[in-house]
Amino acid sequence: MTSQVPDLWPPTGQEVVFLLLGVVALGSALLVVTTRQLVHAALWLVVCFGALAGGYLVLTAEFVAWVQVLIYVGAIVVLLLFGIMLTRAPIGRSADLDSGNRAAAVLVAVATAAVLVTVVVQGFATAYTPLEPGGGAAGALGSSIFRSWVLPFEALSVLLLAALIGAIVLSRTDIGGPSRVTDSPGSDPSPDGTGSDPEGGSGSEPRSDQETGSDGVSRNGG
Amino acid sequence: MHVVYPVVVSALLFSIGVYGVLARRNAILVLMSVELMLNAVNLNLVVFDIWLRDRLHGGQVLTLFIIVIAAAEVGLGLAIVLSVFRNRRTIDIDRLRDLTERDLIGPGPDAPVGSDPGPDGPLGSGPDTPVGSGPGPAGAPPGDSPDPGPADPPAPGSEGGAVLDRSEAG
Structure with missing residues (x-):
């Protein structure tokens, strides 16, 4: 933006601080997607978000930085930890966290990174702005x-x-609705399915036949 | 501050998020990777807001909005994941394949992961046709239970899980 743009490589103090925070963020993000322990992934996510908040502070976006700390670190990671606990995830190391298409994922991610970094470096090589506090x-x-x-x-x-x-x-x-939403409208949408059918007390024999029929349909569909 | 440094960090962070979404099996880890991608976008927005000196602060305001939307997204995503876990006893994405047609071919959900089942469809049409025509008549004979038989093991788990969770909640 300004007329004279300083050189890219000897970075200034602000840029050095930002690059260190960026390295921390990238390293912890890499650990999030590669660690073998589920809880550790959530905790590395805290490190990544904290480093990004520090980067926002360097970029003079103070309010965004504190909102990042409050909402991401304070709320979202806690919510993810609750999700981990409620799904009864294994606490220790688990070997099956990675999918079978890991090689394809590496390929796609490296291709994405190559394309994005190439475009961005060529597009914004001379973009420079001095940082002035107070804007954010x-x-x-x-x-x-x-x-x-x-x-x-x-x-x-x-x-x-x-x-x-x-x-x-x-x-x-x-x-809300019953857990089996694929029931036909003829069958009784009682939330328990087969058990505890108090209102349909008439005709036990065809009733049970209909129950098995609807059960078969729902299993086929769901 | 050169714009290149934060933008390159953002691009790399986005790529890490892409890798996590594609390579992870646990649904909660996929949600975490989505959060990484959203943070990459946030960093981009902040940097361009500062570079362009937007008088309305559009970039930072949109960053705040994205943070709020991410909170809502995580809340809903975890509710969906918990609902799936309650019904299926697993949140393994590779095993949640009810919307595919491969379950009608083979009972084992783990077998077609490594091998490509693409050519398996037209080649194995001989044993497929009675099974593949199963959903056409929509289970008209109720005694057709051997057909959905291989797809059965989630269903008792879902009943047991629902009853168990209801007893817990009650």
Whole structure:
């Protein structure tokens, strides 16, 4: 942007700090996707997000950095750890965390990295901006949100409400539809399936026949 | 600050996320890799916002919005993963293959992982045709239970799991 652009290689102090944080972030991200222990992956994710927050601080985006610490490190990683615990994941080393198509994944990832890095280096080789503090402070960002971006902000609050309700409906078993949604409408959509059928007390023999029929259909479908 | 450094870090982080999404089997690890990709995009947005000196701070505001959307996405994704775990007793993505047609061919879900089942479809059409025509009449004979028999083992697990979880929740 400026007229005279300093050279790329002897990096300034800010760039050295950012590059060190970037190396930490990349290394911990690599450990997230390659570690053999599920809980360690979540903890390396904390390191990666923390390093990225430090990078935001170097880039003078202070408010984004603290929001990153609060939401990503504080909420999302804790949520992922709860997911790990609730799915009864093995605590120690588990050998089957990697899929069978690992070679293809390496190929695709290396190709993606090559294409992106080539394009980006050629496109932004001379892009330079001096860092000036204060641009990403909470005051400036807050006034920008509530002046120019109010409508997306409100839409996002509605989205959060919808996600909250959706998560509750998905994770609770006693509300919402029955667990087998493939039942034909003729069969009784009682949430227990075959057991505890209090309202259909008439005609035990054809009732059981219908139950087995609907059960076979649902198993075939689901 | 040269723009190249953060943008290259972002590109590499995105590639690591792509590798994680493609190579991991556990659904929660896939969600973590998706988070890595979202963070790469966030870093890009912040850097370009600072480079272009946006008066409306569009990049950083959009970064905040993406963080919020990522929180919602993780919440819903974990709810879906827990629902899958409750019904199937596993969150192994390689074994959640109900939407494929290979389950009708072979009962073993682990066998076709290494071998390519692509040419297996037209070649093995001899034993396929009665099984493949099974979903056509949609299980009209109820005594056709040997056909969905190989697909059965998730189903009792799902019943037991649902009952067990309901007893836990109640």
